[in-house]
Amino acid sequence: MRDEAGQLLHYEGFVEDIRNRMERHAIEVALCQSEARYRTLVTASAQIVWIADAEGLIQDDIPSWRAFTGQTEAEIKGWNWLAALHPDDRDRTRHLWSEAVQKTKTYLTEYRVRSVTGEYHQFAVRGVPILNNDGTVREWVGTCTDITIQRQAEAALQRNNTIFYSIIDTSPDLIFVKDLEGRFVLANIRTANWLGVLVAELLGKQSSELCSESVAAVLEQGDRQVIMSGQPFTYEETLPCQGEPRTLLTTKCPWFDAAGNVVGVIGISRDISERRQTEEALRLAQNRYTLASQAGQVGVWDWDLNTNEIYLDPILKTILGYADHEITNHLDDWGQYVYAEDAPAVMAAAQAHIEGQSAEFHIEHRMHHKDGSLRWILARGTVLRDEHGTPYRMMGTDTDITCLKQAEAAIRALNADLEQRVEERTQALEAMNLELLREVAERRRTEAALRQSEEKFRRLAENVPGVIYRYVWHPDGRDEFTYINPRCWEIYELSPAEILKNAQLMWLRVHPDDVRGIEEGVELSRLRMQPFFAEYRICMPDGRVKWIQAYSQPEALPDGGVAWDGLFIDVSDRKATEEQLRLSLCEKEALLAEIHHRVKNNLQIISSLLNLQANRVDDPQTQRALEDSWSRIDSMALVHETLYQTQDFSHIRFSAYLKNLSTNLFRSYTRPSDQIKLEVKADEHLCLSLDQAIPCGLIVNELITNALKHGFPQERVGLVAIALTTRPDGKTVLSVSNDGVGLPAQFNLKQTRSMGLRLVTSLVEQLEGTLELDQGELTTFRIIFEAALSSDEAYSSGASPLPSAQPGT
Template sequence: MLVYFVRKRPDVPFDWIFLMFGTFIIACGTTHIMDVWTLWHPTYWLSGLIKAITAFVSISTALELVSLIPQALALPSPAQLEEANYQLAKEVAERKKTEEVLRESEQRWQLALRGNNDGIWDWNVKTNEVFFSPRWKEMLGYEEYEISNNLDERVTRVHPNDVECVTKTVQDHFAKITPFYINEHRVLCKDGTYKWILDRGQALWDENGNVVRMVGSHTDISERKQTEEALSNLLDQLENKVEERTAELTKINESLQAEISERQRIEEALRESEQRFRAAFHQAAVGIAHVGIDGQWLLVNQRLCDIVGYTPQELQLLTFQNITHPDDLEADLQYVNRILAGNIQTYSIEKRYLRKDSSIVWTNLTVSLVREPSGMPKYFIAVVEDISERQAALRERKRSEERLQASLKEKEVLLKEVYHRVKNNLQVISSLLSLQSEYIKDKQDIEIFQQSQQRIASMALIHEKMYQSPDLAKINFSEYVQDLVASLCTSYERNASAIALNINIEEHILLGLDTAIPCGLIIHELVSNSLKYAFPAGRKGEISIEIREIVVGEILLNVRDNGIGLPSNFNFTDVASLGWQLVDALASQLAGNININSDIGVEFQITFPII
């Protein structure tokens, strides 16, 4: 059991003594067994050997105990062990507490470094190494890895003009001339610009008076410096302004006495004006009143009393809600709420009041709000005008407008009938010319009759478009030109695939009758000439018609073909044909200008004002 105990407790001191005691116990027990054994079997030599071994172990153990006793006595007692354990547990708790405080302090320091808007630096003077906080590097635009911990990194970033000042300030602090190191200077940023900083620090000296460490921070004061510079400029400007203002005040002071006299005169005039205002208030031709925020009549003039049929005393016992017609009250209150909320400054509505005799009077009400200097509503000013007669006149005017509308409708029907009959009459004339041409044998005369018939048809087409137009005074000229050119192509039996027609007319151009007829005849003449002469012997080509507004109030009419063109000696003013004379006369009728270009084919440009 002692051997088992020693094996399980390797920390027990003097473990060998336990093994010797175990050997001694076994030897003693064996000696007693042998004494019993020799009663029957006389093995005395074996018994004596065992006793000799037992004696040897017993003496050896006793000798060892002699040297072991002082060491055993030196072992702490259970009370001492308990006290030692208590002190040890106390030290362990203190150490844990200290470690916890250190961890919290470290966390606060790290949070302070991360959260502080200032850059932190820690300079080990002996090793010349500097710790720069992330904010210090960030303030200058650098990443964490872009700046080393060498002091030169900081010195080389100081503006050359500020290095001497910074060096002297540090030296004064190291020499204890100044209690703190503090300096304002410029530092080079990553982007090449300089930033103003406020640099502060505190040195740490050893027992020999040598500086071993210096810790500090720097703050970005660029905005403050800019503000100071702006303020400096502003102060200079203010000084100039003060000088100018002093001169002005001198002049103002000289005129104060005159102004005082003038003010006294104005005050007298104001008193007279107030008296006139009171007289005007009570004698005004319209009703005027001061109305409280709750709707109470505070001050009324005589005209308002005449309009609603109450005396001033009776009216001041009522509110405006009491005498407002029920159907008009909600609208009136909505305006009141809007003016109180500041959404509007004043409002004017037509409303009905209930007179004292229960009759209804129509009024035009204009209301504005008077406020206290603090902005709180004080009272309303209401101007009430009797418009009963105006309402009757409005009803009469409405009936007159209805009669005018009926008359206008009749005239519209009549004008459409006129357009229709003119168109029919022109078609009759065209038919007569067609019948007459059947009795004419001369080819040239027949052609003249056909041209006249086509011109009449172009005018009839305008009257037809006028008849169909929603606006009886103007037509959509684009539709008219398309129908006119299609009719001409049919008359001259031109193949649509041989001659391409390009019509480009701005949709918003609407022409009246006096402008549409000359324009239509001009287009008729120019397109007819192109169809007859520009493409001989079945030649293919293109005819373009363009009408657009080039400037406000001025129209460009452009008719162009890419045919054989005009003769080289062609002179428009010397041509005696009826067609050319019509174009010239119609352009003059439109007060237009003609420009002819025959570089490729023939191009007529006519500009004229819109009538």
């Protein structure tokens, strides 16, 4: 201190202890170094490290988060960092983070974060609280770890496992893996089904626990051989399956661990029972073919167009009387046996077929027999071409038709005689032919109208509104729709884009009770490459249920997959209509009964008028024609009377009709009751439709009338028999027999001038059947056709005529 003059008076000062300041400086330096190391560690780490305050809010910058998300420092403060999360994860993350902060517990979760490129990555998040000395939270420290690749690997592994088990479970083979003790480690469904257990019941068990001692011994013997030799082993074995022996082709190979040690057996068994049966059937068929060829005088030849060599079946050489070694396998040697006049035509026909001018090689020619005679040969063959269309081979058969040619010559001689007789009766048939031509013209007009109607309906069917699609199944198990038209929204309420992106959306619409049936139908269509057809239900989001009809045609793809091109149609209205039709069926049945009743009455009136007219006509020929027409009308009226009296108008029980018809015909002829006997044997269960009953009735009418008129002159006694049976092949046989005077020995059914028999022939054609004539002790006309209905089951089932669609294929 100084005075006013500036003289020093005294000193004043203070002393300060700076040791605390030096220690604080040292701590600050250490803290800075620690923070620098921490930031270096965070930067080098693949994890995102973050710090939040005690309330859970982000206050400090997180460079690694910003680098990943592209957010600014201001955009991550507070709760703003949530904006980088997937919208579906934000509310859940906010709730879990708030709960962890409130309860001061470790924070564990996963969420998706949008990267700076716009892609979402899966992160595993962990956060822990940092506490003060008094137990309160000072701050939160946590990490975010990108686990996207890990999750993708897990999904790929799960997908591969699914594909693996789908492959082995859909395989028709038995696939299994056993350890050294013979316990099943892995098995597919086919293996479990074979042993009669579930897969879960099979695993961990030995063969001796699942099957008989003898079967287990066979299985374990093969396992031991593979384990001891360390080599694959393939063999056939016959084992029982559900009480039936089955043949298996089994391949077993050793199962090695990473060190190359055998730790078990891997096996695949294929059921080849059908193959063995097929091979046996093929062997038997080959034997039958050889026997048939020998019996039918048919020989096989195989011509190599490049070498001009020809393989000749020994049977073919036998046809010409030569042994196998007497004719060489060369075309020129074989050609010298062809009759000289026929050789140019034979070669011309073969050359025309080789050049593609004819669909097949087919010619009749003569060949020289060893005994000097000529044999007629029917030669037929087909040319084989390579991928460029070049012919390289021709195969065919030669058939000895000498006997047939001789029979044809005899027939031609008979025809000449018959033609003379036909010419003499031509004038009498002109009127009949004119009427027949009119009927043919009318039928053609009807057929033309029918074709036009069918064409209209075809175009209508092609333009039915529905969903047109292409569905593809890939060999790896994936399925997808590669095309679907916009009408899918009208039925499924799904857009084409949604279905093309995810085919399972269509499957999810299917009613749960119908899913299995559709899956089985699709699988069957894929395996057999046959059309897929199904009617099933779909459930709409608003609870409505629709009926869908699906039809598609499969197509094999080059990669082994299958594509279906098809159509979905909403048939819900049709289902409702079917119920309404069922309710109105009773009314229609009553109407049909009234129609048949009135038709019968009208036919009876016509019959009565013809009867009256016949009684007033003096000309015997005209009277017989009217009586024939009268009996034909009566036979048709009897059909309608039978239908009127039945409960089902689609068919009649024909046995009762036959008895009534034949009895009425016998009554119409004035003969003593014991002169000509009637015998009717008919299948009581056989039914015919109206379209078949009327022609059959007219046939029986004509044949019985002819028998009564011409077969039993004067006082001749005899028998007229009618039979209606069903053959084992399902064909119906209607026969009418009599033991009268019979037909002439040279009688030809196709050339007859009889109006009645020509009508019978026409009616048989209408039935699409065949007419046979036997002239032995009995003269028998036999009509063979296929009945539209042939059992009482159809007659008494009571089922509605409307189709009842069921879910499934």
